[in-house]
Ligand SMILES: [Zn+2]
C-alpha cells in the first residue's frame with residue numbers, strides 16, 4: 001500500500017489481476033508498503049496460500065491489527081469513509097492462510113492451470129535480506145528461468161541486523177529495489193562514525209536544555225535506534241536518560257526480543273524492552289506528554305503522517321529553538337517529514353493540514369542510518385550477478401532514473417526495465 005496516501009489512493013492497483021485466480025502470494029517483509037493491504041487482496045482471492053518467513057508473520061499479525069485500529073480512528077477523525085479497509089476478523093482469517101517458511105527452504109507450488117506439457121510448477125526460496133527482522137529476498141525458478149527479487153535489502157550491517165546473505169549463482173532476471181538511487185554515499189561515511197556523530201548530537205542537545213525527537217518506523221528503525229542508545233550508555237558516551245517510544249513500536253520491540261536468540265543478528269543477548277527500558281506513549285497519553293529536556297522521543301511514524309505520535313509531538317516542539325528533531329532514514333519527499341527535512345529556519349510549515357501552520361525554530365539534523373542498500377552496493381550486486389534483465393522497483397522517479405542510467409552503462413548486455421504500473425511485463 002502507499003503509506004502516504006489515504007483511502008482508495010493507498011490501495012495497490014489490483015485491476016490488472018482482474019478475475020484471474022492467483023496461485024500464491026509471496027511477502028518479502030512486514031513493512032506497511034509491503035503488507036498493509038494484504039487482507040484486501042486475500043478477500044478478492046479466497047483460498048490463496050500466502051508465503052512469508054515466521055518473523056514476518058508474527059510482526060505482520062501485530063501490524064495488521066494495529067492498522068485496523070488506526071484506520072478506525074481515521075474514519076472518525078478524518079472522515080475517510082472507506083476505512084477500515086479490513087476488519088480484525090479479516091486480519092485473523094488472513095493469517096490462517098499464511099504458510100511460514102524458513103530461510104533457504106525450497107518450496108514448490110503447482111499452478112491452477114497446470115497441464116502435463118506445462119506443469120506450471122514454480123519453486124522459490126527465501127534469502128535473508130538484512131533490512132528488518134524477518135525480511136527476505138525471494139529466489140524463483142520456473143520454466144528453466146531463475147528470477148531473484150531483492151525485496152527491501154541492506155548489504156551493510158546495521159546495529160542489530162546483519163547484512164543480507166543473497167544468492168551469488170546465475171540469475172536470469174533480477175528484480176531490484178532502488179530506494180536510495182538518488183543519493184550517493186559520502187566517501188567518508190561509516191556506520192560507526194555516524195553513530196558517534198549521533199551520540200555527540202544528543203549530548204549537545206541535552207546540554208542546551210533541549211529534548212530530541214527522532215521520527216522512526218515502528219518496525220526496524222525503532223529497534224536499531226534503541227540498540228544504539230543502549231550502546232551509547234554502555235560505552236559511556238552518554239549518561240542514563242529516559243527514552244520514549246510508541247505502543248506499536250513496543251510490540252515490535254518485544255518481537256525482536258522474543259526472537260533474539262533464533263535470529264542471525266548483532267547483540268543477540270540484548271533485550272530492548274528490559275535493557276533500554278523505554279517508556280511507552282500511546283494515542284491518548286501523547287496529548288499530555290510535555291517535551292521534557294534531556295529525553296529522546298523515538299516516535300512513529302517515520303514519515304510523520306498527520307495524527308501519528310511523531311507528528312503530534314513535532315508540532316509541540318517545532319517553534320522552540322531549544323529542541324531538536326533528528327532524521328535518521330528515508331522519508332517520502334512530499335510527506336511531512338520530507339517537507340520538514342528540507343525546510344529552512346523560520347519557514348512556515350503545516351505539519352498537519354487540520355492545524356494552523358507554524359514557524360520552524362527548532363533544530364533539524366540529518367543522519368544516515370537507512371535500512372536500505374546504498375546505490376553503490378546495489379550496482380555492485382547487479383554487476384556480480386550480471387543478469388540478462390533487470391527490473392527496477394521501489395524507488396522515487398529520480399532514484400529509478402539514476403539506477404537505470406548507471407546499470408545501462410555498466411552492464412552492456414543487460415536489458416534494464418522500469419515497469420509501468422498496471423502494464424504486464426513479458427519476462
Ligand atoms: Zn521495508
Ligand SMILES: [Zn+2]
Pocket residue numbers: 031033034152394
Ligand atoms: Zn518497502
